[in-house]
Amino acid sequence: MRNCKELTKLASRACDEQIGFGEKIELKLxxxxxxxCRQFVQNNQKLHKIMQSYRQVDENK
Amino acid sequence: MNxxxxxxxxxxxxxxxxxxxxxxxxxFNAIYLQKxxxxxxxxxxxxxxxxxxxxxxxxESLIAAMQYQHNFKGNSAFKSWVFAILKNKIVDLxxxxxxxxxxSELYENESDExxxxxxxxxxxxxxxxxxxxxxxxxxxCNPELQTENQHFWQVLEYCLTHLxxxxxxxxxxxxxxxxxxxxxxxxxxVSREHYYVLMHRARLQLQRCLTExxxxxx
Numbered sequence: 001m002r003n004c005k006e007l008t009k010l011a012s013r014a015c016d017e018q019i020g021f022g023e024k025i026e027l028k029l030x031x032x033x034x035x036x037c038r039q040f041v042q043n044n045q046k047l048h049k050i051m052q053s054y055r056q057v058d059e060n061k
Numbered sequence: 062m063n064x065x066x067x068x069x070x071x072x073x074x075x076x077x078x079x080x081x082x083x084x085x086x087x088x089f090n091a092i093y094l095q096k097x098x099x100x101x102x103x104x105x106x107x108x109x110x111x112x113x114x115x116x117x118x119x120x121e122s123l124i125a126a127m128q129y130q131h132n133f134k135g136n137s138a139f140k141s142w143v144f145a146i147l148k149n150k151i152v153d154l155x156x157x158x159x160x161x162x163x164x165s166e167l168y169e170n171e172s173d174e175x176x177x178x179x180x181x182x183x184x185x186x187x188x189x190x191x192x193x194x195x196x197x198x199x200x201x202c203n204p205e206l207q208t209e210n211q212h213f214w215q216v217l218e219y220c221l222t223h224l225x226x227x228x229x230x231x232x233x234x235x236x237x238x239x240x241x242x243x244x245x246x247x248x249x250x251v252s253r254e255h256y257y258v259l260m261h262r263a264r265l266q267l268q269r270c271l272t273e274x275x276x277x278x279x
Contacts, residue, residue: 003186005178012261016235017242036188039196043268046197050217051236053202054138057214 002026004037011041015048067102070120071095078127097140098123101147108151118154122147132238141221142233148226177266194268195277213275220270228263231256 002010007030010023019027031038071094098119105115126143133139181192201213221229227249234245246256 003182004188005182005186008265009257009261012264013257015264016257016260036193039194040265040268043194043197044264047264047267047271048236050197050201054214054217055237 002030004034007034007037008040011037012044015044067098068095071098074123074127078130094123097143101143104144105147105151109154114154118147118150122150129234129238138221138233138237141218141229142237144222145224145226145229145233149230152226177262177269181265181269192269195272197268197271197276201275216271216275219274220267223270224263224266227251228259228266231259232263232267235260 007027010019010027011031013019014023014027031041068091071091075091075094101119101122102115105118106112109115109118122143125146126139129142130139133142181189183189201210203209221233224232231245231249231251234240234248235242240248242253242256246253249256251259
């Protein structure tokens with residue numbers, strides 16, 4: 001099983017592309033038990049939204 | 062500085078990218094690029110101490126950056142992007158010359174000693190309490206607080222420019238330009254594995270920086 005450092009790396013990769021079925025299950029299981037990693041994942045989703053808005057703000061300048 | 066020569070370069074650059082030079086409403090008009098060129102050259106000269114080398118680095122970076130020019134309708138992210146490329150080039154040049162004189166504070170974040178993924182986690186791979194991310198609330202996108210939001214974009218730009226240049230490059234390519242993994246690895250010439258590492262670190266670093274300067278700022 002991955003520790004938090006390795007798990008966040010997998011979670012980061014999951015933002016960029018499809019991860020394997022086994023990896024998905026491991027990610028979900030870990031996130032169910034680990035609040036800090038869950039926070040990291042939720043923030044990444046926000047960060048993605050932030051970057052999209054940032055792009056739009058730029059375009060409307 | 063030979064202003065005439067620099068201006069000629071900018072005009073040629075615009076012409077090659079089919080940007081209408083007379084269109085001053087276009088974000089990439091000559092005035093904007095000439096100003097940017099000046100800032101880049103100043104930065105490069107400080108780092109390299111050799112004008113001709115600095116000029117080459119700036120021109121090569123601008124040419125590389127202009128390939129994705131159409132993806133940057135506004136100016137501010139283009140600037141982060143082009144400076145990320147420039148910093149990369151400068152680091153390469155300095156390594157080649159075996160000169161490790163880092164003169165600007167902008168360089169501090171390029172050092173290998175300070176690696177975010179080692180700071181965030183203990184040796185056993187668990188989160189360090191003080192580096193644990195705080196929840197990002199919606200304070201950055203309050204529709205009623207325009208000025209407040211403006212301030213947030215400044216914080217974001219600050220955090221983006223304080224990423225290591227290689228991280229900033231791949232992160233902007235992914236999250237701003239919207240390229241896929243394969244394309245990014247080709248352009249930046251890194252392996253997939255290294256790309257994952259760079260993105261992981263960029264995300265950790267940005268979360269840390271945004272937490273510190275916005276979401277958890279007193």
